[in-house]
Amino acid sequence: MIVAEKLLAYPIPEIRQSLRWQDVALYNLSIGLGQDPMDLRQLPFTYEPGLVAMPSMAVVLGYPGFWIKAPDTGVDWVRVVHGEQSLTLHRPLPVSGEVIGTSRVTGLVDRGAGKGALIYSERVIRDAASGEKLATVAMTTFARGDGGFGGPSGPVKPPHPEAEGMPDLVLDLPTRPEQAAYYRLNGDHNPLHIDPEVATKAGFPRPILHGLCTFGVVCHALMKGLCDYDTTRFGTMDLRFSSPVYPGETIRTEIWHRPGGAAFRARVVERDVVVVSNGAFRFA
Template sequence: MEFDHERLLNWPIPEVRQRYTQRDTLLYALGVGLGSEPLDPDQLRFVYEAGRKTLPSYPVVLGYPGFWMKDPGTGIDWVRLVHGEQGIVIHRLPPPEGEVIGRTRITSIIDKGAGKGMLVYTERTLTDAHTGALLATLPSTTFCRGNGGFGGPAGPVPPVHALPERAPDQSIALPTLPQQALIYRLSGDYNPLHADPQVARAAGFGRPILHGLCTLGVACHALLKAAGYAAERIASVQVRFTAPVYPGDVLSTDIWQDGEVWSFRTRVAARDALVLGNGRAVVRPA
């Protein structure tokens, strides 16, 4: 099927109504590594029902419309796509349990040229299913390597956030478990790339890799730790995915604090690999 830019731009992505429980919230927190220090009262608030706290990164797994880009009608070469960027804007932290409605739309499609791929920008809003209150806005960029050269617009492309040139103000190292991907996938992303060694090898990896959104969750944990575990201080997060992470890697997040704007990047020091780049967070004053 010939690629149709207008058809994709107006693709009807299904609305999702999702009920989640406190168990789901706790499982997500465990999936991104909270509880690695089980006697730490700050971490315990997110993984023990007595705390009833929700992580600022939790909205990424709520109201997800599924892998709609795999539909042949989209014209997307889904085998060659990668998750390029992810943002989270928190309007109101979701409660530990509730029901949400996720509405996803394509905001723009950028043609990088023949053989260079295309960028698909989407935005998902999460609202409380009962009150209608806007909880979060989730902008995302997908890099479709197998598409491009269809004569579509070449811009505008939002500029990436530049990190400060000075040394980081602090660096927070957080471990991941060898079974981290197997825990995280229970929050809804069952892509076998993260569980099945044969699928991972076929995709060019020596073993299953960690979900990109799990890596983002670990980085958000680092930001949260730097903010004194006050979840309500995290207003927004935006980051680029730059390299894969393997379960068991130790993730070091470098943070630069300039007022309410915190810049960050996440590295695997043991491999000298930058895995999240050009990070920008807005953190409210304590």
């Protein structure tokens, strides 16, 4: 069972990570870039001369691993799902060097017995040599099996309002059947995404795509549709995960222009299921 005071002070390991151009190329490939070898706008994301990091790569930098699985967290890790994710980019990501990720639990919400709990956490990523802040990533973990531990009932992060009417822009990006197996090589080794037995225990018919891989695919759509792949224009991206994606499905990102940015959501074409909702994007 979760003990609120203990989890709020949980010592998530600080991570110092060496970054190579191969790591950047692997991440970009793992979210689906490079599927069209003749698309010259995508070539800088996969080819080392002039290599560029997709902004969403920040979510795997300085990553402390699946720390919530440790027995002393008190969390029923098999039943956790990724609820929300945000990313603020303070400067373009490097393609080599060393970065430091410092993570902490920032809040807990007890939704009651049988209703689960929300775990809010944040990670700040800095350049190890200069100390400059590169990115801030924040996430909400929905611990489906951990409600009723006697924790606070709020505050709950308010979602961005959903857009109405027809979108101004629609982009379809396919995922590959083996994409989760590639994506986990970025450091997210949760067996839910590769082991059928673990997926079944968690209530899914087969392994699901990482929520952060879906995040990366949607980031790709936003960069393509709003920024013409200019990563210096990326400011902030925030979304809520509504339903899982199964590897091999096509993610359709629907975009509504807004002053200074955009609202967005995403759905799986094959099942017509919304998988990302309450999305908000801001230009740098």
